[in-house]
Amino acid sequence: MTTNPLYETFARAPLAFDRGEGCWLIAEDGQRYLDLAGGIAVNSLGHSHPHLVAALVEQAGKLWHVSNLYHIPGQERLGERLVEASFADKVFFTNSGAEALECAIKTARRYQYVKGHPERYRIITFEGAFHGRTLATIAAGGQAKYLEGFGPKVDGFDQVAFDDIDAAEKLIGPETAAILLEPVQGEGGVRSFPPSSLKRVRELCHKHGLLLIFDEVQCGIGRTGKLFAHELANVTPDIMAIAKGIGGGFPVGACLATAEAASGMTAGVHGTTFGGNPLAMAVGNAVLDVVLEGNFLDEVARKALLFKQGLAAVADEYPNVIEEIRGTGLMLGLKCKVPNTKFVQALRDEKTLSVGAGDNVVRLLPPLTISDEEIRQAVERIRAAANSLSKAG
Numbered sequence: 517m518t519t520n521p522l523y524e525t526f527a528r529a530p531l532a533f534d535r536g537e538g539c540w541l542i543a544e545d546g547q548r549y550l551d552l553a554g555g556i557a558v559n560s561l562g563h564s565h566p567h568l569v570a571a572l573v574e575q576a577g578k579l580w581h582v583s584n585l586y587h588i589p590g591q592e593r594l595g596e597r598l599v600e601a602s603f604a605d606k607v608f609f610t611n612s613g614a615e616a617l618e619c620a621i622k623t624a625r626r627y628q629y630v631k632g633h634p635e636r637y638r639i640i641t642f643e644g645a646f647h648g649r650t651l652a653t654i655a656a657g658g659q660a661k662y663l664e665g666f667g668p669k670v671d672g673f674d675q676v677a678f679d680d681i682d683a684a685e686k687l688i689g690p691e692t693a694a695i696l697l698e699p700v701q702g703e704g705g706v707r708s709f710p711p712s713s714l715k716r717v718r719e720l721c722h723k724h725g726l727l728l729i730f731d732e733v734q735c736g737i738g739r740t741g742k743l744f745a746h747e748l749a750n751v752t753p754d755i756m757a758i759a760k761g762i763g764g765g766f767p768v769g770a771c772l773a774t775a776e777a778a779s780g781m782t783a784g785v786h787g788t789t790f791g792g793n794p795l796a797m798a799v800g801n802a803v804l805d806v807v808l809e810g811n812f813l814d815e816v817a818r819k820a821l822l823f824k825q826g827l828a829a830v831a832d833e834y835p836n837v838i839e840e841i842r843g844t845g846l847m848l849g850l851k852c853k854v855p856n857t858k859f860v861q862a863l864r865d866e867k868t869l870s871v872g873a874g875d876n877v878v879r880l881l882p883p884l885t886i887s888d889e890e891i892r893q894a895v896e897r898i899r900a901a902a903n904s905l906s907k908a909g
């Protein structure tokens with residue numbers, strides 16, 4: 517037995533997978549698992565989607581990387597399509613969610629700077645937030661467990677309780693630059709901001725000359741049945757970070773902004789070596805081909821309702837195990853009465869994968885391509901897990 521060469525930063529499940537097909541992952545021992553974790557909302561089109569595989573293989577045979585010293589046609593195309601489908605005018609591509617957030621934060625601060633307000637650099641965030649693991653994004657997220665031991669917290673982030681818009685308003689001062697939030701918190705426990713709160717935050721930003729930043733890294737790209745979760749509330753941000761689902765498993769992120777909000781991001785002020793490389797862009801474009809086609813998003817919404825109804829029935833049967841069903845679209849949460857880690861384990865015993873979240877929630881983030889039959893199987897397995905926990909408790 518050799519010692520593990522990897523950082524001990526992850527508490528990994530004792531499983532390794534060899535292949536994936538749609539909503540299924542096949543372990544090294546041949547066992548098939550129903551994947552309701554979706555690589556934490558990344559495998560938006562499931563595993564080995566033929567259109568994504570073809571796009572990646574084709575691009576791999578032509579060109580992998582040239583750097584941002586040159587034009588990258590795939591980047592311009594994906595950028596145009598994201599702009600076309602959203603509030604945004606400008607896009608910056610990254611490799612990850614945290615980098616997309618870093619770009620969003622820098623964009624907001626630069627905007628205030630070029631508008632003659634260099635003193636406005638502070639950003640208001642909400643408890644339960646998760647924005648990544650870089651030094652700035654752990655400061656933005658504000659969670660003590662992610663900040664501890666990493667030196668002084670990056671300055672410029674102020675936090676209020678979840679959905680406490682009155683407190684946010686009180687906190688706005690002469691140094692405030694922006695308000696940042698996830699329309700649906702993921703790691704925080706699958707909690708949605710009510711549409712009325714998003715509208716109020718939007719108005720506050722207008723009134724005080726602040727930029728509104730949405731982190732749709734987890735809830736974006738069709739997850740809620742809309743391309744972007746904020747469409748459900750009819751509120752648009754000035755800046756938005758996306759990642760996870762847009763790459764379908766290939767590392768891609770992006771920061772989108774209005775032309776006005778991006779006006780400080782001039783030549784040379786920001787950069788990336790890998791961001792937006794041809795491989796990533798080929799896959800990102802292929803994901804959009806599928807998500808934007810026909811009634812794909814309506815189908816996500818329809819299937820989400822089916823799933824939620826099934827889960828509600830299980831919650832009714834096992835009120836000692838499941839307290840409530842939360843979430844929007846195929847971003848669902850089981851608020852547990854037993855420790856959520858036990859529920860994740862019980863589901864794994866049923867050959868079903870899920871993800872824990874804050875607030876003692878089990879997250880279900882299946883591929884958006886999940887079928888009605890797979891949803892039926894998922895509900896059966898969740899029922900079986902709840903039953904075994906109910907007996908054990």
Ligand SMILES: *Cc1c(COP(=O)(O)O)cnc(C)c1O
Pocket residue numbers: 611612613614615617646647648649698702703731732733734735759760
């Ligand atoms: C995952 C996530 C991030 C960070 O993305 P990474 O790719 O892990 O850096 C940021 N914000 C939200 C809402 C996320 O879910």
